[in-house]
Amino acid sequence: MAEQTTEHHNPHIEVPNEHIGIPGYLGVFAVLVVGTILTYYVALMDLDWIFPGANTLVALGIAFTKMTVVGLFFMHVRWSPRLVWMSAVGAFFWLTIMFAYTMQDYLTRGTGFFGH
Amino acid sequence: MSAHSHSDKFVYHEPGLQHQFDDMGQQEESVSLGMWLFLAQEIMFFGGLFTAYLVMRSKYPLAFASGSNHLDAFLGGANTLVLIVSSLTMALTVYYAQKGNRNMQVGLIVLTMLFGLTFLGIKAYEYTDKYNHGLVPMAGLNRRVKADSPASEHVGLVLPGETAVSASEAKPGAEPYVNPHGEFQWREYELVQHMMDKQRAEPNGHYLTLNEQLTYSTSPGSLVLDKDKFRDKVRIFFYIYFVMTGLHALHMIIGLGIMTWLLWMAFKGTFNAEYFSPVEMSGLYWHFVDIVWIFLFPLLYLLGRHYEHLGL
């Protein structure tokens, strides 16, 4: 018979069901709380001297970090099949396509080399 | 082929195994992939809104900052924490479902729902606040305050948790609040006025974007603030705020519906080490909604806070 090809023969059964256990979950929780408080206080500082919009970048950085730990640990992506991983990352990638190609229009309007 | 026979005759039918699958492994993998793909579409669904936000904010950064400063960052932050706690209890629910511990499951689901309700309660409180202050972008959907009514002197101060900027007391001599038709109201022009003045003094500075210089001015390039025009842009911020948080709240409400069902199932003792994927799937959904809020909080509540040190 042909070799086994369908993927459903290696479900994540071998993986310990415990994942990271209760201490692990509490650790993730702590990271999230710290991130929230951090994001609040950083927002109060004026970081525009670095470059305009630095505040937003920092805020987004923290948000991404929080999202990543929620995804990896609470949502178990860390122990999930590659396919799950791909659909999570893929959707974000698609979102950046939408952002990038839309902004490519807005940011190049007006005067300049390509201006009207 | 040996591990699982397709033929129904020889397969011991595990409870919860649907007929189109050969075994639980296949079923779980399918259901979880389906859920993740559903979340992928949710990302794009909210993504459309984030695109609108991105474009509008890049066009009118100051209007967005001013509008944002009018939101209650403390409540927004508190809600973020509430959701994070609910995410923790949800994750633990899955943990105990895998262990087949019925009491912990039931308790944690109840907790998760309570936190969800708290979130919605705070949200409702915030919405009421916006309603009282004439910040709902749709005409007629705000509290109507006649010129002679007592409320007109207090900008809705009846409510606790009033932000300092909006309290008429904070600024002596502010005109009384009247809004007979429940229109969108906006009175905070200090920030934009400040930037406009600086821009006029320093025409090559970057206090306003080019687009803002054109669209906030009485006439293109005049650099004299047109309050009505600016108000329209702030209104766009509040529009986006309501659509984004509203859609998010709708997801929370759906989540609570799912949790109610889950509570019933857990109460009946449905889940154990072999069969817990409904808990896991509901958890994925719940965490996703949390993640959306993780982004909404800084993007809606915090984007103009760093202007506050200007002391305007």
Added chain:
Amino acid sequence: METVGAIEAGSYGTAKLNYLNNGSTLKSWLLTKDHKRIAIMYLISVSAFFLMGGLYAAAIRLELLTPASDLFETGTYNKVFTQHGILMVFFFLIPSIPAVLGNFLIPIMIGAKDLALPRINLLSLYIYWIGGAITLWALMQGGVDTGWTFYTPYSTTFSNTYVLAVGVGIFINGFSSILTGVNFLVTIHTMRAPGMTWFRLPLFVWSHYAVSLIFVLGTPVVAITLLLVAIERVAHVGIFDPALGGDPILFQHMFWFYSHPAVYIMVLPGMGIVSELLANFARKRIFGYEFVAFSSIGIAVFGFLVWGHHMFVSGQSMYASLVFSFLTMVVAIPSAIKMFNWTATLYQGSISFDTPMLYGLAFMGLFLIGGFTGLYLGALGLDVHLTDTYFVIGHFHYVMVGGQVIAYLGGLHYWWPKMTGKMYSEFWGRVAAMLIFVGFNLTFFPQLILGYLGMPRRYAAYPPEFQVLNIFSTAGASVLGVGLTMPLFYFLHSLVKGKPAPDNPWLLPGLEWRTSSPPPTENFDTPPVVTWEIYDFGDESGLDLEAAKREAATINA
């Protein structure tokens, strides 16, 4: 007869239990979780929408018979073409192949008992019905006149027709597509029979994989866009209305982010069918299987990068237009790869010209013209001249009707014996195919010329110089209309009077031909194990050709 395996004698004619006679109450249909029954209900529904859309098309062509706007007032005319577009795009063409043929065939082709999520499948049908019902209700109340593209600020601020209700209908309908897409992706990943490797998948399945990606990643964006339009209409706040500080071009970005990929939703499944038809009716393994398979994925992915070619004259930045124009040229490459591979497949094949194959060949010719005219439009300078003219109308009808509808008809004829267990009349089938081909070209080729000469789209009146070509077009539309109605009659006739179909009427190796016609509820009597390569017409395929021929002969006798 004791032929083991694919062909079992007596699987036709006798009252063998199959998905059609397994329960006959209304409930057994409306609450079914069987993908085949759901597909049949989709078939009936999309056909109804096709008919309605067709009536609007007839109205448009009648109006354009004369230069003056004499049949309709201009406002009514706006509604007529808008409703034509909405019904055809959202309620017929997008669900047509995926929800009918894809639904029916994907599980069978991969050797599964059903889709992975049958309840979700049924749910998607109901969502489609609800969305359709709301839209139809709105059309009866007075309709909508914005064009199928709902451009703002017209749709948000100025139009006083039923934009809101139609928007809601399409919004809801979108979730039907999304759920179908999720279901297909999961199914293709997790439900393949033992031995059914990725590169043994029929190309029909590959193209549905690609389409499902677009469903899942694109449709939510148009849903949210329409939601924003709806809110904007109600609340009079503008992110799309320039008078309120909004930006109408933002609407176009968001709309086309979905709707350009959506035009590939409206051709990829057709390409999948054509790959099946050409390989099977030339009895040759398709040339460059992997290239054809991956070009589908390539189209789905790169299709997301070109939407700005609909906005060259909208006020989009010149830089963005350049990038989008360039990428438009690039995205034509995977389509071209397919054309080359199909052509190479035909080379030295033993071609038979049964009805489905006629559609397959027609597709190649028509899609060629459709694709080339697309390149003209994608060329930045030329598009300034051609945009919003009948050239665009001609272009997209060549791809959407000449492509997808033709392929859909080809697929329906090809799998009709499998779906219903009945043979249709081959003679009438060929006549209809010819009429459609001739009628189609007569309708739409003149439109390309008209557009090139400068006739704008979406007007009820036009300068008298254009009348001759318009008369050609209307005449062609009549022929096309007759051709398209014929299958309705001979298909229905076949259900009553048609000869019973053998399990494998075309003597082909695919999995769907190894189960009975019509298939049993769980698709196969014994779960299949795939040991042969796809499009293998030789001995290795394990196909008992002689037995299949014998069976066909018994039936014909």
